[in-house]
Amino acid sequence: MQYFTLFFICLFSISTYASECKKPEMPSNDEWNKWLSEIKIEAINNGISKKTIENELNNIKPQKKIILRDRCQPESRITLKEYLFYRVDKARIVGGKKILKKYQIELDEISKYFNIQKRFIVAILGMESSYGKNQGKIRTIDAVATLAFDRRRSEFYKKQLFATLKIIDQNLVSSNNLKGSWGGALGMTQMLPTTFIDSGYDWDGNGVDIWNSYEDAFASIANYLTTIDKNLWNSNLSWGREVLPPSNFSDFAESLKQQNPKGCGAVKSRSVPKTLIEWNKLGFRDKDGNILPERNDFEARLVYPDGINGRMFLVYQNYKNLLYYNCSSYYAISLGLLSDEINS
Numbered sequence: 001m002q003y004f005t006l007f008f009i010c011l012f013s014i015s016t017y018a019s020e021c022k023k024p025e026m027p028s029n030d031e032w033n034k035w036l037s038e039i040k041i042e043a044i045n046n047g048i049s050k051k052t053i054e055n056e057l058n059n060i061k062p063q064k065k066i067i068l069r070d071r072c073q074p075e076s077r078i079t080l081k082e083y084l085f086y087r088v089d090k091a092r093i094v095g096g097k098k099i100l101k102k103y104q105i106e107l108d109e110i111s112k113y114f115n116i117q118k119r120f121i122v123a124i125l126g127m128e129s130s131y132g133k134n135q136g137k138i139r140t141i142d143a144v145a146t147l148a149f150d151r152r153r154s155e156f157y158k159k160q161l162f163a164t165l166k167i168i169d170q171n172l173v174s175s176n177n178l179k180g181s182w183g184g185a186l187g188m189t190q191m192l193p194t195t196f197i198d199s200g201y202d203w204d205g206n207g208v209d210i211w212n213s214y215e216d217a218f219a220s221i222a223n224y225l226t227t228i229d230k231n232l233w234n235s236n237l238s239w240g241r242e243v244l245p246p247s248n249f250s251d252f253a254e255s256l257k258q259q260n261p262k263g264c265g266a267v268k269s270r271s272v273p274k275t276l277i278e279w280n281k282l283g284f285r286d287k288d289g290n291i292l293p294e295r296n297d298f299e300a301r302l303v304y305p306d307g308i309n310g311r312m313f314l315v316y317q318n319y320k321n322l323l324y325y326n327c328s329s330y331y332a333i334s335l336g337l338l339s340d341e342i343n344s
């Protein structure tokens with residue numbers, strides 16, 4: 001994720017940045033060391049060995065560039081069209097097709113084992129790291145320790161710091177190999193350390209390696225998407241489809257909004273669920289203007305992140321799992337469209 005964010009920072013460098021984006025004041029040695037000694041006690045209480053704590057935290061220093069990247073994300077909003085232009089681009093579509101072909105046997109096995117279509121596994125790998133090419137080279141312990149100190153997202157990153165120490169302590173990955181984005185996302189799947197512990201999957205029995213092993217990366221993504229117990233993956237369904245609204249849509253758009261929705265922003269912004277038969281009755285059509293399949297065996301929700309004049313999509317239950325990877329409508333729609341493209 002973070003690499004693309006960087007790309008957008010370059011792209012929109014003239015635009016405004018978050019108000020927090022000013023030269024960060026770095027802690028004095030005393031402040032840092034005081035904080036570190038508290039963290040060390042907490043790490044011991046979290047069951048991490050003294051040896052790992054000493055090895056990893058004794059010489060660590062906060063890094064200004066990591067704080068800057070975290071704070072200086074552009075505020076200017078890009079449109080879905082712009083987002084798709086850079087994310088579902090030709091290189092990523094061609095790259096995905098190549099991966100599907102090259103790892104056909106492995107992907108067939110993994111897809112069957114986890115019961116998920118392989119195009120979604122490949123699309124995530126494409127979105128997250130351009131199929132392993134952009135993994136990031138920042139030492140994860142530096143990233144998560146710096147962001148755990150920084151007040152902006154301290155609690156969240158403290159969890160990531162303890163997870164990182166745990167990964168090292170349990171010899172799952174060596175400290176030197178634990179690398180990724182400035183935001184602490186690991187390897188080609190760009191999973192956070194907590195997710196890596198929960199969902200990292202060793203497909204070939206030699207340890208989990210989401211930096212070099214495509215099989216492990218595929219299996220880890222599949223494992224993650226199919227074990228969200230609140231929302232099961234349905235391999236008989238796709239992610240959703242683009243639709244055209246009826247001309248009187250603005251008259252009743254408000255009535256389709258969820259009442260007291262729960263979850264992150266993009267989960268909440270989906271409409272109430274209806275069957276395709278019901279959406280047909282309301283006047284929705286597929287992107288070519290044809291009647292939608294007359295089905296009532298699953299529910300679909302309407303999503304239109306750029307407002308009623310932007311592109312619209314009916315999304316199915318699997319779309320919500322894609323949002324668990326990154327809670328952004330643009331992200332999940334891009335993943336869906338990329339999965340369609342690499343499958344065609």
Ligand SMILES: [Ca+2]
Pocket residue numbers: 202203204205206207208209213216
């Ligand atoms: Ca492995």
